[in-house]
Amino acid sequence: GDSVTQMEGPVTLSEEAFLTINCTYTATGYPSLFWYVQYPGEGLQLLLKATKADDKGSNKGFEATYRKETTSFHLEKGSVQVSDSAVYFCARSNDYKLSFGAGTTVTVRA
Amino acid sequence: NAGVTQTPKFQVLKTGQSMTLQCAQDMNHEYMSWYRQDPGMGLRLIHYSVGAGITDQGEVPNGYNVSRSTTEDFPLRLLSAAPSQTSVYFCASSTSTGGTNSPLHFGNGTRLTVT
Numbered sequence: 001g002d003s004v005t006q007m008e009g010p011v012t013l014s015e016e017a018f019l020t021i022n023c024t025y026t027a028t029g030y031p032s033l034f035w036y037v038q039y040p041g042e043g044l045q046l047l048l049k050a051t052k053a054d055d056k057g058s059n060k061g062f063e064a065t066y067r068k069e070t071t072s073f074h075l076e077k078g079s080v081q082v083s084d085s086a087v088y089f090c091a092r093s094n095d096y097k098l099s100f101g102a103g104t105t106v107t108v109r110a
Numbered sequence: 111n112a113g114v115t116q117t118p119k120f121q122v123l124k125t126g127q128s129m130t131l132q133c134a135q136d137m138n139h140e141y142m143s144w145y146r147q148d149p150g151m152g153l154r155l156i157h158y159s160v161g162a163g164i165t166d167q168g169e170v171p172n173g174y175n176v177s178r179s180t181t182e183d184f185p186l187r188l189l190s191a192a193p194s195q196t197s198v199y200f201c202a203s204s205t206s207t208g209g210t211n212s213p214l215h216f217g218n219g220t221r222l223t224v225t
Binding site: 004034036041042043044045046049089097098100101102103 | 114143145150151152153154155158168169200202213214216217218219
């Protein structure tokens with residue numbers, strides 16, 4: 001079935017380091033792709049999205065590009081802050097639901 | 111703005127007990143859904159609804175019932191709790207059916223422990 005695979009964590013970084021979280025998806029249909037973020041004790045919230053091939057989603061310094069040829073949607077940020085510590089979920093649309101990856105826990109140390 | 115409100119925040123049940131997790135949204139969203147979050151497994155869809163009076167099963171519906179009598183409310187019922195249902199439960203809503211191109215708005219979750 002339709003699925004999403006993202007890199008396992010946890011990931012620990014120092015402030016101002018570069019962050020990449022890999023995400024690949026199954027290529028059936030023409031899905032929209034999303035990154036959601038979950039801060040401690042909260043529900044998920046949308047970070048960015050891309051609805052078609054070669055689209056780039058961006059928000060809060062994060063970026064991800066919809067790569068159809070590699071079925072990927074990797075999340076990147078050039079200089080992370082302590083406040084970016086959270087769990088990040090990649091997701092793809094699938095009829096009446098979203099299919100989520102397992103989540104990657106990111107911890108940024110000052 | 112209240113958004114999506116879930117109650118309770120925490121609950122402990124004994125095996126075999128039943129309970130209802132409440133979810134309400136004040137954004138007039140047609141689409142509502144329930145997910146469970148387990149370590150290493152991401153979020154898995156339990157049930158969803160595309161409008162009042164309409165519900166359907168997701169990936170892991172067994173042991174759960176839902177109803178959608180109003181646009182605002184989408185309660186999740188555990189019929190006979192089992193330890194395998196220990197999880198964090200999230201309710202989410204969206205303007206469009208399936209939330210595929212409109213963002214899902216999540217509640218803050220209910221942490222359920224079944225002993």
